[in-house]
Amino acid sequence: MAETVETRGRIYGVSGPAVVVKGLKGARMHTICYVGSSGLLGEIIRIEDEFATVQVYEDTTGLTLGEEVVSYSEPLMVTLGPGLLSGVFDGIQRPLKRVREISGTFITKGLKLDALDKERVWEFTPLKKKGAAVRAGDVLGTVQEGHITHRIMVPPYIEGGVIKEIVSGEVSAESPVCILEDGRTIGLYQRWPARKRRPFGEALPPSEPFITGQRIFDTLFPVAEGGVAILPGGFGTGKTITEHTIARFSVSDIVIYIGCGERGNEITEVLRDFPQLKDPVTGYPLSERTVIVVNTSNMPVAAREASVFTGVTIAEYFRDMGYRVSLMADSISRWAEALREISSRLEEMPGEEGYPPYLATRLGTFFERAGKVRCLGDGDRQGSVTIIGAVSPPGGDFSEPVTQAAMRFTGALWALDTELAYKRHFPAVNWHKSYSLYYYQLRKWLEENVAPDMPDLREELMAVLQKEAELAEVVQIVGTEGLHDEDRLTLEIADIIKEAFLRQNVFNPKDAFATYTKQYWMLRAIFAYKNTATEALKRGVYLEKILSHPVRTSIMDVRNADNQQIEKEARKLIEEIEGAFTE
């Protein structure tokens, strides 16, 4: 990396988070500087002759004309290494737990803290020996962090070399773990520019689903591992709850949770609950696999803009170790608003609804960092970053610029619906408006790994829901009483699908996480009911009699069946259903 050059200038103007500095000769675009006597961190976002505009990551109230600004020719960096897991950082990676120790309840301005604790000593187990030739990305050794094996890699900016010395055992963050023949050292930590994507070996196509354990997503609108899904929805439709749910139950090695411009109390919930909750797959505390990046709505907007890049850089770092990483970004709209606010302070020409014309481009630089890759370096490591982004469209209207721009980069749209939320049908995902472009790529996996007829059941399910939508229009005109019996039965089946399958209660431990096997057997039971009831109706059994039969209630209860026992229980139920309407 280039040597840092120091230049100095003075404050010439202030407007909200944008500060104009005079005399920063040789300052480089997108490099950081410290503003004013309290040394507020900022990033240069415009250079005009001798004036440089700096977006400041902290509240600028109190900055005075003429105060000094020091610029370093270094971009905004993220520190990567042991100690990230179970950490809580703000948008520019200041560790909030340490901030609390130093500044108390409220975040004071101008705090300069290392993201990771430099004093801490880690137990390093080398995997490479003296004299070995290593390349960028190679795993030098490991550090155990909870149940996660943290792989210490040759940073991407060291292309290679021969190991002259490598340590074993206790090592502090400051001292090197490895010295190369040419004298360069490699420590536990590496630093990487937040806005630059980390290199990898080779991009891999999406072929496996990212398992959320939520039926409506996994069965109807799956997102591929390494893919991008967005969750747009008006307020109160359950975006944050869904993000929390996926952070809790999804099958991921590492979860990065970005609270971007959202509520403080929600982060408190994550902070308080995750250490107590267990990973459904490994059984270890959820906090051990989680990194939280949070810049709540009342924290400075420029740092909010940076937070998603800080988060995704951490995600890529764990991906490079060969882990399956999922990244929750709540909410993309608040990020876009931060962009808009800064753009308007710069008096840039506005695009649609005041957002800058480069909104989609900038959004693309974030979303395109998702993906499944073969990692750089030795060993056949595969890693992935799956992004689940919440979008908050004003008035719940999806035609607005942020939702539309985000849709261009995503393969799965999970449209949240106010009407469903009013009925307390959660997850309030509208099955008519949502889609998944990954589904066709994942069909093969579903057939091979769940059941050969899984795709058929899904299509049948969609067909019933479509039919129901058509019938609902007829009911609006003639009333339920005016329908044919078979149509009333279809409505009834649709009702069962909605109540027993699509609705899922995350607060009920038995229902919260459904494996693909459970989802499959639940569908089998529902369609056994559909087929048996349809036949019974044809035979002349009264509809009222069919509807009042107790098997209907038994189907509603399958959701509470254990993931391990599901096949047995479902088979028993199907048998019961098949014998139900034969007087």
Added chain:
Amino acid sequence: MIDPITRYYRTVKDVTGPLIYVTGIKKASFGEMCAIRLTEGEERLGQILKLEGELAVIEVLEGTSGIDSETTTVIPTGDIAKIGVSLEMLGRVFDGVGKPRDGLPPVIPDKYIDINGLPMNPASREKPDYFIQTGISAIDGLNTLVRGQKLPIFSCAGLPANELALQIVRQAKISEEEERFCVILGAMGITSREAFFFMESLAESVAQERTIAFINLAGEPTTERLFTPRIALTVAEYLAFEHDYQVMVILTDMTAYCEALREIAGARDEIPGRRSYPGYMYTDLATLYERAGRIRDRRGSVTIMPILTMPEDDITHPVPDLTGYITEGQIVLSRTLHNKGIYPPIDVLPSLSRLMNLGIGRGKTREDHRKIADQLYASYARGCEIRRIVSIVGMEGLTELDRKYLFFADEFERRFIGQGEKERTIAETLELGLTLLKILPETELVRLR
């Protein structure tokens, strides 16, 4: 921190709306307060909104009438906007910028605090899980309020939002009696009639020494409105986190606040966002609402209940929309229910409390609280849906079950929501809910199992 050399500027260049543009500024800070001395010796307060070279844009709090470009003097005070706080503020009434309104002398401050506050560290927050019994079934049973929550009331012109807010304050205080409890009113752009009503009702329901009011009337300068909620919240934080008070802050009317924001943005020629409100309104509102909360290792809490009027009853209007995105739920009032004579006219379907799950359940309210609430919601939503169908097909088109749902919806509105001024305990609320659900056949009550 007062500057050793006092700076005087007699260089007002432009005056536009609530703003003045001053040139030749040598030393000034962003957000610094300035004294503006008029020819007649009158002094007003202003705040620096923008600095560009030697030009400063200053927002004048008491309005710009009478300011000229010849003799008006601007004197930066060397300090940002602060409010002097003290326990003696309890029982007092102030104007929108914190000057006494009750004819009594100014309070002697214990300390001065920046009215913008500092963002609360998310890692310092305490989980808001302490149930507040408001005595109102539609809230306690279905949209439970907890300490440290921000729960707004979305009202329509002419609906009894103020009455409801005061009823909540009156009834909520009872369970808090063992604690230090106080109510802070931050009123922006309310009419004298409303101000009178608030003061009278507060005096009736809460002991006077437990209230503080900051009132900016509709006829007073709009720029002051931007300060009123910040001052109210600064005092609230002081009482909650330094003196262990359980503080309930009522902010009314947030629509007037947002209009003031729009007015300033317009005067500054900013690029307008939706409905001409500034693009940063979300962030601005968040810096107010996010000040609600509880803190680890402290006893006190700040609970915020903002009241806003939805223009033309439109919930997608930017003011309710952005508020709903920040607050932890909303209580929505309905004109239809009000016209049916139902009080409180709470439309439960769009209403929500995001923190409800933290405040209910075993040891707090009742173990089956969530299930009862979910079932009431689902059944009432179904009843409302059928009501829409009835208007087209008539009662004949309905099945027996449909009719039961219709009856349930009516009874639910009349008995559960429409409780009148009467107060109910949470146990009574939940029992009533279960009783009403008996109208429906048991097979329909899938969420109760």
